[in-house]
Amino acid sequence: MFDWFRLKHWFSYRATLPDAWQQQRLFEAPLLAIDLELTSLNPEQSKITSIGWLEGQNGSINLESAYYRVVRVKGDLQQSPVIHGLTPEHTELGEHVRDSLNALSQFARSHIWVFHNASLDVRVLNRAFAANNLQVEQVVTLDTLKLAMYQLKKTHELLPSNSMTLANCRQRMGLPAVPAHNALDDAMATLQLWFAQFHQLAGRNSITIDAILHTRCINVVNLGKKCKRGIDKVS
Known part of the structure; x- marks a missing residue:
């Protein structure tokens, strides 16, 4: 039976992409790879302990754009000292998260995150x-995890355990192992993964953003308040 609900959702999903981005060539699009180190994997309770990002475009990474900050955190760091190496002594000297959010806001309209x-x-x-x-x-x-899932499902009915970690996604693409659990290192590793995924997915520089909406790796979000009708909710 034809799934009209799924088709309707597909069309509404395409419509959420801002006009300015719909015909933007992916290869030429300004990118901002971002990574957060968190106190837990619970998005409703987790706190940011560090944040890192850097810009990329045309298959290149702008190392001069690298940004890394430890964020001041109060309360229990949970597993962060073990996983990320950030102790209470580090986070007590960190900057207020608002400073990083203000800096990040400058890229909201100009870059794909x-x-x-x-x-x-x-x-x-x-x-x-x-x-x-x-x-x-x-x-x-743009979510490299969702794109990796889309690609892997072409050959696997069931996804292997831990197949979606950043390290394993990079390994499948033939990328070298890199240090993990540092926000800036992970941001760079994510951007490198995207470049490899783009080459595998498209292989040509003329492909536009709207041409990969079917992979569900692209989303449009509002941050910091309730979303307006017609714009995707945070997902």
């Missing part, structure tokens, strides 16, 4: 923006 597991990081950012009375609208995000 690239994450590995955007569903987690975007939810945490949404809470942080709201808690600091900040907001940005119609941010276009």
Whole structure:
């Protein structure tokens, strides 16, 4: 039976992409790869302990754009000292998260924000923006995890355990192992993964953003307040 609901959802999903981005060539699009180190994987409770990002475009990474900050955190760091090496002594000397959010806001309309597991990081950012009375609208995000899932499902009915980690996604693309659990290192690793995925997915520089909406790796989000009708909710 033809699934009209799924077709309707597909068309509504395409319609959410801002006009300015619909015919933007992916290869030429300004990118901002972002990674957060968190106290937990619960997006409703997790706190940001560090944030890192850097810009990329035309298959190149702009190392001069690298940004890394440890964020001041109160309360239990949970597993962060073990996983990320950030102790209470580090985070007590960190800057207020608002400073990083203000800096990040400058890229809201000009860049596509690239994450590995955007569903987690975007939810945490949404809470942080709201808690600091900040907001940005119609941010276009690209999730390398969702794209990796789309690609792997072509050959696997069931996805192997841990197949979606950043390290394993990079390994499948033939990328070298890199240090993990540092926000800036992971942001760079994510951007490198996207470049490899783009080459495998498209292989040509003329492909536009709207041409890959079917992979569900592209989303449009509002951060820091309730979303308006017609714009995707944070997901």
